[in-house]
Every structure is written in C-alpha cells, then in structure tokens.
Amino acid sequence: MLNASILSIGDEILIGQIQNTNSKWIAEKITQIGCSVKKISSVGDNYNEITSEIDTLLNISDLLIITGGLGPTHDDITKQVLCDYFNDYLVENSEWLEKIRKQFSRRGIQLSKRNQEQALIPKNAKLLYNEIGTAPGMLFANKGKYVISLPGVPQEVYCIMQDEALKFISDVIGATSEDTILYKNIQTAGIAESTLADLLQVDEKLLGKSTLAFLPSFAGVKLRIGAFGNNQFEAKNELERIKSHIISKAKQFIISEDEKSYSQILGELLTRLGKTIAVAESCTGGMLGAEITSVSGSSKYFLGGMQTYSNDVKINNLGVSSAIIDSYGAVSRECAEAMSECIREKLQADIGISITGIAGPEGGTPEKPVGTVYFAISDENKTYSDVKVFSNSREIVRERAVQNAILMLIKLLHSK
Amino acid sequence: MLNASILSIGDEILIGQIQNTNSKWIAEKITQIGCSVKKISSVGDNYNEITSEIDTLLNISDLLIITGGLGPTHDDITKQVLCDYFNDYLVENSEWLEKIRKQFSRRGIQLSKRNQEQALIPKNAKLLYNEIGTAPGMLFANKGKYVISLPGVPQEVYCIMQDEALKFISDVIGATSEDTILYKNIQTAGIAESTLADLLQVDEKLLGKSTLAFLPSFAGVKLRIGAFGNNQFEAKNELERIKSHIISKAKQFIISEDEKSYSQILGELLTRLGKTIAVAESCTGGMLGAEITSVSGSSKYFLGGMQTYSNDVKINNLGVSSAIIDSYGAVSRECAEAMSECIREKLQADIGISITGIAGPEGGTPEKPVGTVYFAISDENKTYSDVKVFSNSREIVRERAVQNAILMLIKLLHSK
Structure with a gap:
C-alpha cells in the first residue's frame, strides 16, 4: 500500500475563511486508486512551519501531495520551500513561459515580471501541466519518496490531478507489488x-x-x-x-452500485423510463429543481416548476384550492398533494413532485414543529404522499427535504 | 495571543468520504475571538497516531480542540486516548446519565449498556453540555495547556462550542494580557x-x-x-x-461591513425598502430562489418564482412570447428581459429577476459559448439586463450566475 499524506498551505485556511475542499477531493481520489492516507493537515504561509510539516509527513508517507502557495504574490512561498528542501534551484521553463505568454496575450494583458516568474521551476522537478492557471504542478522524487505540489485553486487541483498526477500515482502503485x-x-x-x-x-x-x-x-x-x-x-x-x-x-x-448522487440515479431512471417531471416547492425555495438540474443533460426529463413560497402564489398561480389552505394549512399533506397534482397538469409533465414544510427556525407549532415537511408525487394513476420531521438547522431541514423527495421518487420509479 | 490547533479524528475523513466542515467552522470562530490557529490536522481512528498528533499539536499550541471519536462504537477511542494521555480514569457522571436516560425514554428506546457508557467521563475533565447528542464535550486543563474534546457531528460541535467552549476560551484569552x-x-x-x-x-x-x-x-x-x-x-x-x-x-x-452572504445583504435591503421579489430561472433550475430563501424570514420579501427549464414552459406557463425565443433564442438578453417582466407581473411582485444561460458542459455555440448567462431585473420603471461569460464547470457557472444575479440586484437597490 502506498502511504500518502496531504498538506494544504495558506493562512486563509487557518483563520477559517475558506473551506478546504482540496484535501477531501484528493483523499477520495487517491484512496480509490489504492493509496492509504495517513494524515491530512494545514499550516499557514510560514517558511519554517511548512518545512517542518513536510518533514513530519514524509516521515510517515511515501507520497505527499501539497496544495497552495504557488501564486505570484509575496505570501506564496511553497516553491521556494521545496527548492530549499530538495537542495534544488530555479530555472526558467521555456515551454511554460510560452504557455502563460499566450494565455496573457489572449486576454490582452501584458505579462508582468511577477507572472513571468511563474515559469521558474526547480531544476530537478517534473512539470505537471495545468490547463487553466499560471502555476504548473511540480513532481519531486527523492530517495523513494514523492512530493506533488499543486496550486490552491480547486479547479486547477482537479485539472492537474486528473490530467497528470493520478496516472503517475497509479503507475507507482502498479510498479510495486505491495498490498x-x-x-x-x-x-x-x-x-x-x-x-x-x-x-x-x-x-x-x-x-x-x-x-x-x-x-x-x-x-x-x-x-x-x-x-x-x-x-x-x-x-x-x-x-x-x-x-x-x-x-x-x-x-x-x-x-x-456506484458512487452516484440521488439526482444522478433519478436522472438515469427517468431517462430509461422516458418520463418527464415538474416540481412545486415551498420551503425549499428552488433547491429541489436546482438539485435535479445539477445533472448535465437533465433538460431531457426536467421541464421546470414553481417556487410557491407565499400562499397567494400557491393559490393564484399554481392553482391550489384556497379551501385546502384554509382547512389544512399550507404545510399539510393535502396541500402537498394538490401542489404535485397542479404542477403536473400545469406543465404537462408525466410526474409532479412537491415539497411544503417548516424549515425554521421560526414558524413551528406544537402539532407541526419546525422540521415538519410534507411530500407528494403525482403520476397519471395516483398521488403518493409522505411526511417527515427533520431536526436541526434550517439549512439541514431543507437539504434533507430535497434528498428525501428525490429518494421517494427513486423508490417509486424503481418499483416500476 | 492564544495559540490553538484543531485535530479531527476519523477514517472517513482520510478516505475523503466526508468534507471536514468542523475544522473550518471552529477555526473561524476561535480566530474571531482572538486565537491564532497554528495547525489543522486529521488522523484516522488509530490509538498511536492520535496520541502522537496530540503530542505534536500541544507542543505548538496552548489550546487544542479535538473533534470526533466520541461515539458509542468500537472505533470511537478518543475518550480512552485522552484518559491515558492525562493519566486519568473514567467515572460515571450521574447528571449526564440522567440526561441521556431522559433522551432515550422520550424516543421510547431502552438505554443500552453501550449508550450508558457515554456517561463515563474522565475524573479530572470538565463536562461540556451537549444539548443534542449522547456524548458530552470534555475540557482538560493541564500545565497551562487546554484540550477540548468534542463529538464529530457538526450540529453537536456548533452547539457545545456556542453554549460552553467559546465562553471558556474567551475567558482564558481575557485573563492573559498577551497580544x-x-x-x-x-x-x-x-x-x-x-x-x-x-x-x-x-x-x-x-x-x-x-x-x-x-x-x-x-x-x-x-x-x-x-x-x-x-x-x-x-x-x-x-x-x-x-x-x-x-x-x-x-x-x-x-x-x-460584516461577514454576510449576498442573500443576507439582499434580504436586509429588501426589508428596509419594503419591496417584494419573484424569480424566473432557466439554467439555474431553482438555485436563485434557493439561495434567496436560505435566509430565515425571507418570506417577508420573496413571493416565489418559476423554474422554466424547457422552452414550452417559458412560453406557455411564464408567458414569454414565442417570437422572442424564435428570433433570439432562449439564451438571450431579450428572453431574460421578458422572463423578468413576466414573472414580476404574474406574481404581482415589485421586482422580477431572471437568469437564462448555458451551464454546460454541452449546448455552447461559437457565438454563445458554454458559460454565457443573461440576467434581467425588472421593476415598476424599467428593465435592466446584463450578460456574463463564466468559465469552468457546470456547477461553478450556475453558482456564479446566482451570486451575480443577487449582486446585480444589491447594487441596483443600493443606489436607491
């Protein structure tokens, strides 16, 4: 097994200004191809702290993947740290210089001295091509240990890892007969x-x-x-x-059987069955439609929907009978059912799906506490409905409601 | 300055299965009250690795906040590690036992032996109350160093930090006259x-x-x-x-002037001006409405909207003239303007706001490449529109489109 560690560099991580999504993404990808991740850590833009952490991590791992600190400003010091760490020195990489020169000229901007320095690469490091940004990735190999240095911008991390680094790591793993x-x-x-x-x-x-x-x-x-x-x-x-x-x-x-989101599973089912859907959302305000359309190609089965946040919109625009809202309230099984039936009919979809609930933190009652959410799915034969009471924050109630609605539809379609 | 570090424990973090949101949240909160975070790290559910990392982090920090590994199953070993680390031993905390007993009886479940063990707390640790879960937080103080151990569930982390730990940390900082x-x-x-x-x-x-x-x-x-x-x-x-x-x-x-999301800023502006809004979304599929309604109390100004993903829905349900779509296409300034005007009128809102674009990865043309997004805002006097070309993935194009739409409206309202 190839032991690996991941190090993120940047003060913005330590002060909690950004969510470090790079480490999670890298950990997931390299685990899938057979690495065992020993440790994930983050340190600030500080020469000694970075050097000391590289030391610690290389002690417990064969492979270290570093993100961040490769930009053109004074606080970006990763390249210098690695150069010193491996007793290396910077030389200009003409291919890379040409690449960023073209990149700047396309944008109509002069290549500044600062940006030109992005083409300086440690002599013994291998350049890892970066389609998007001005800093390339770098691969250092020394005494059976590997260090891959990547920029901090997530899109650039994904790009370099997928185009270059994952293949290299796979090869290293393949070349060893280790467990x-x-x-x-x-x-x-x-x-x-x-x-x-x-x-x-x-x-x-x-x-x-x-x-x-x-x-x-x-x-x-x-x-x-x-x-x-x-x-x-x-x-x-x-x-x-x-x-x-x-x-x-x-x-x-x-x-x-694969690592797929519910919206992907739903999309495959709807495509296979040749069915179209429409949504009617109250407390989720559009999250259900947003989640369904997060899948590329969803226009094949998603027609659209309505965000009926106010009761007036539910009645006057979607067509829910005001008697239902008067008798049962907008957060009720009856209202959810009417919403799914109305949207199905209005948009001429095969299936209508609705969510209405109390996301909180206010608006709860003893009978219908915060977190109470009603769901309905309507097709040509029948209207199915359900209720759940989720706990925790507004954000989580809404997120769970969306996932539950999609899951409810998946189960229904699965049985067909 | 109180130097702090944050350690997350759990194999699920190392294999990239979950995003470690706890560290970011804690880092942000303790930075705000005056801690300087030196290092953030994650290790697996392994006795020696946890012990060794606690050693390393206490060496560079006065305060260490640990999350995870406090659950009732065999892989949860944080309590035992800390007990051994501080030469302490477990004793039953009767107050906590009573709390979880009540919690279980409310749910109609018998308190198992395994769950009863959640009431065993190291003798010299202070219990930090956890409103939601079965594991309390724990505070260890030893030779001028502090260790706070919290469960891994984010909601429980927020709860214990806000109710108990932040106050304690503030007091420690206040008691020192350090920078x-x-x-x-x-x-x-x-x-x-x-x-x-x-x-x-x-x-x-x-x-x-x-x-x-x-x-x-x-x-x-x-x-x-x-x-x-x-x-x-x-x-x-x-x-x-x-x-x-x-x-x-x-x-x-x-x-x-504060750390606020665009949707919060928008909400405050709309509330102050007493205006209502409605949205019409194509490529974002509901994300704009979802973002606006992520703010609690948004029902005061958000009426609802339509997700008009297909052209039929734009024409037959929203009321965009088919001539516009025939002449200019659904992704056009003209269509965006019509969408914002139609939704404003349809929902009787003060302001209509629309998004239509090509989120990709397919559907681009040389004239309108992937990432092209049109925006329009319509009020009682006028319709404003704009176009942007975003790059990168479908997810990012949609996210940027939503933020840009809200920002466009903020700027417009700001000038009033």
Whole structure:
C-alpha cells in the first residue's frame, strides 16, 4: 500500500475563511486508486512551519501531495520551500513561459515580471501541466519518496490531478507489488442497518482481511467495501467477490452500485423510463429543481416548476384550492398533494413532485414543529404522499427535504 | 495571543468520504475571538497516531480542540486516548446519565449498556453540555495547556462550542494580557483590486503591526483587516480605527461591513425598502430562489418564482412570447428581459429577476459559448439586463450566475 499524506498551505485556511475542499477531493481520489492516507493537515504561509510539516509527513508517507502557495504574490512561498528542501534551484521553463505568454496575450494583458516568474521551476522537478492557471504542478522524487505540489485553486487541483498526477500515482502503485485496499460504496435504501447486516451475513469467511462498513444516514445505509489484496489485481478480484455477495443477498434494496448522487440515479431512471417531471416547492425555495438540474443533460426529463413560497402564489398561480389552505394549512399533506397534482397538469409533465414544510427556525407549532415537511408525487394513476420531521438547522431541514423527495421518487420509479 | 490547533479524528475523513466542515467552522470562530490557529490536522481512528498528533499539536499550541471519536462504537477511542494521555480514569457522571436516560425514554428506546457508557467521563475533565447528542464535550486543563474534546457531528460541535467552549476560551484569552489579532471582513463590489488599493492608500502609518488583505473574487474584493493589539481592548480599538479609515475612503463601494452572504445583504435591503421579489430561472433550475430563501424570514420579501427549464414552459406557463425565443433564442438578453417582466407581473411582485444561460458542459455555440448567462431585473420603471461569460464547470457557472444575479440586484437597490 502506498502511504500518502496531504498538506494544504495558506493562512486563509487557518483563520477559517475558506473551506478546504482540496484535501477531501484528493483523499477520495487517491484512496480509490489504492493509496492509504495517513494524515491530512494545514499550516499557514510560514517558511519554517511548512518545512517542518513536510518533514513530519514524509516521515510517515511515501507520497505527499501539497496544495497552495504557488501564486505570484509575496505570501506564496511553497516553491521556494521545496527548492530549499530538495537542495534544488530555479530555472526558467521555456515551454511554460510560452504557455502563460499566450494565455496573457489572449486576454490582452501584458505579462508582468511577477507572472513571468511563474515559469521558474526547480531544476530537478517534473512539470505537471495545468490547463487553466499560471502555476504548473511540480513532481519531486527523492530517495523513494514523492512530493506533488499543486496550486490552491480547486479547479486547477482537479485539472492537474486528473490530467497528470493520478496516472503517475497509479503507475507507482502498479510498479510495486505491495498490498492494496480498494474502496467501493454501494447505496441501499428502505432497509434498516441491523436488518441489512442480518441479511448480508457478514463474517470472517466473507471478509478475510477486507472490510465492510455500514454507513447509515437519513436516506439509507451506504455499504463501504474495503477490498484487500497483495496487489491491485488481487484487490480488484476481492472487490468483485464481495460486491457479488452483497448484490446476491440484497439486490432489491440497492439503488446504486456506484458512487452516484440521488439526482444522478433519478436522472438515469427517468431517462430509461422516458418520463418527464415538474416540481412545486415551498420551503425549499428552488433547491429541489436546482438539485435535479445539477445533472448535465437533465433538460431531457426536467421541464421546470414553481417556487410557491407565499400562499397567494400557491393559490393564484399554481392553482391550489384556497379551501385546502384554509382547512389544512399550507404545510399539510393535502396541500402537498394538490401542489404535485397542479404542477403536473400545469406543465404537462408525466410526474409532479412537491415539497411544503417548516424549515425554521421560526414558524413551528406544537402539532407541526419546525422540521415538519410534507411530500407528494403525482403520476397519471395516483398521488403518493409522505411526511417527515427533520431536526436541526434550517439549512439541514431543507437539504434533507430535497434528498428525501428525490429518494421517494427513486423508490417509486424503481418499483416500476 | 492564544495559540490553538484543531485535530479531527476519523477514517472517513482520510478516505475523503466526508468534507471536514468542523475544522473550518471552529477555526473561524476561535480566530474571531482572538486565537491564532497554528495547525489543522486529521488522523484516522488509530490509538498511536492520535496520541502522537496530540503530542505534536500541544507542543505548538496552548489550546487544542479535538473533534470526533466520541461515539458509542468500537472505533470511537478518543475518550480512552485522552484518559491515558492525562493519566486519568473514567467515572460515571450521574447528571449526564440522567440526561441521556431522559433522551432515550422520550424516543421510547431502552438505554443500552453501550449508550450508558457515554456517561463515563474522565475524573479530572470538565463536562461540556451537549444539548443534542449522547456524548458530552470534555475540557482538560493541564500545565497551562487546554484540550477540548468534542463529538464529530457538526450540529453537536456548533452547539457545545456556542453554549460552553467559546465562553471558556474567551475567558482564558481575557485573563492573559498577551497580544491579540482580531479579524474583520469588509465586502466591496464594483471596484478593481488595484483601484481599491490606490483609493485606500494603505501604508505603514495606517497599519502598524496590523494587516490588510485584499481578497478578490468574481463578485468583488473582500478586505480582511487583521487588527493587532497588546490585548483585546487595544486590538478592538485598532480594528475600529482601520475600519473607519476604509469606510471614509471607499464608502460607496462597500456592500457589507460584516461577514454576510449576498442573500443576507439582499434580504436586509429588501426589508428596509419594503419591496417584494419573484424569480424566473432557466439554467439555474431553482438555485436563485434557493439561495434567496436560505435566509430565515425571507418570506417577508420573496413571493416565489418559476423554474422554466424547457422552452414550452417559458412560453406557455411564464408567458414569454414565442417570437422572442424564435428570433433570439432562449439564451438571450431579450428572453431574460421578458422572463423578468413576466414573472414580476404574474406574481404581482415589485421586482422580477431572471437568469437564462448555458451551464454546460454541452449546448455552447461559437457565438454563445458554454458559460454565457443573461440576467434581467425588472421593476415598476424599467428593465435592466446584463450578460456574463463564466468559465469552468457546470456547477461553478450556475453558482456564479446566482451570486451575480443577487449582486446585480444589491447594487441596483443600493443606489436607491
């Protein structure tokens, strides 16, 4: 197994100004190809602190991936730190200079001296091409240890990792015959954790040195296989073996065999069935439509919808009967059902789906506390509805409501 | 200055399965009250690795905040590690046992032995009350160093920090007369970084030992003041002095003096002006409405809107003339203007706001490449429109479009 660590550099991380999404993304990608991540850390733009952390991390890992500190301003010191760390010196890389020169001329801007310095690369480092930005990635190899230095901008990290670094890391892993763990997630829905465990009959004989984690969330239990092998090939076989076992035992509860979002799973189902949908949202204010259309190509099945935040809009524009709102309130099963039926009809969709609830922090009552959300799905035959009471913050109530609505529709379509 | 570090514990972080939002949140909160964060790190559920990292972090910090590993299952070992680290032993806390007993009985579940063990607290640790979960926070004080151990669930972290830990940290900081840095962000819009720098005339005399960072983003330049003082009181005075200078020089470009989201700023403006709005969204599929309604109390000014993803819905339901779409296309200034006018009229709102564009990755043309987004705002007097071409992924194009739409409206309302 290739032991790896991830280091992010930047004061903005330490003061909590930005969410460090790079580390999570890198950890996920390199774990998938067989690295074992030992430690993830962040330090500020400080020469000694960066040097000391590189030392610590290289002590416990074969591969260190660093993000940040490669920009053109005075606080960007990663390149100098690495140069000193590896007793290297900077030389101008003519290919890179040409690339940024062209980049600037396309934008009609003069290449400043400061930006020109982005083409200075440590002599013994390999340049990793960066399609988007002015700083390239760099790869240092020294005494069996590898350091990959990347810019801090997430899009540039994704780009360099996908175009260059992941291939390199795979090759290093492939060249060693060391043991490997491969991970895979299988998403289930509609079955409790303990019932699923009984059904799968997980034991020593099934797992050997591999692992199977049960990760329950409000939306179902995710199974994480960690397949162990003495090399990549063996680990892949183990993964297939354990996956087949799970599928044979729990097929009817599996909604995805890949790491897919609910909106992707929904999109595939709707595309396969050739159905169109429309949404009517109250407390989520558009989040359901936003989530469904986060999938590229969703225009094939998503027609549109209405954000009916006020009761007037529910009645006058969507067409919910005012008697329903007067009798049951806007947050009610009856209102949700009417919303899904009205939007389906209005937009001439095959399926209408609605959400109405109390996201909070205000507006709750003893009968309908904050977090109460009603859902309805209407198709050519029937209207289905449900209610959930979520806890926690406004943000989480809304997020859970959206995921629950999509899951409800997935389950319904799955049974078709 | 109180030096602090943050440590997150959990294999799920190292394999990139979850985004570590706790560290960012804690870093932000403790920085605001005057801590200097030295390092943020994450290690797995491994006894030796946790112990070794606690050692490293306590070496460089006076305060260490740990999240994760306090649950009831076998992989939760933080309590045992800390007990051993501080030569302490577990004793049952009767108050906490009573609390979780009540919690379980409310849910109608029997308190298992495993859950009962959540009431075992190291003898010399102070219990930090956790309103929501079954694991309390714990505070260890030893030889002038402080360790705060919190559960991993973000909501529980927020709750314990806000109810208990932040007050304690403030008191520790207040009791010392050491130097302090306080941070504050001021958001500007409509002025380039270099022009703003010239306008502010930032120099040694203004700053002294304090700092002023320029943080440009697609939406404007954020100024981050880092005000230095020999104690809290001095730092607060410095902060006020630098803030006043900035306001006096750049008042007309400041859209918020606090760390507020655009949707919060918009909400305050609309509330103050007593105006209502409605949205019409194409490529963002509901994200604009979702963002506006992320603010609690937004029902005062947000009436609703339409997600008009398909052209049929734009024409038949929203009321955009088919001639406009035939002549100019759905992604055009003309269509955006019509969308904003139609939704304003349809929902009887004071202001209509619309977005239509090509989020990608497909659907671009040489004239209108992927990332082209048209915006329009319509009020009782006039319809304003704009176009932007964003680059990068579908997700980023949509996110930027939403932020740009809100910013466009903020600027318009600001000038009233």
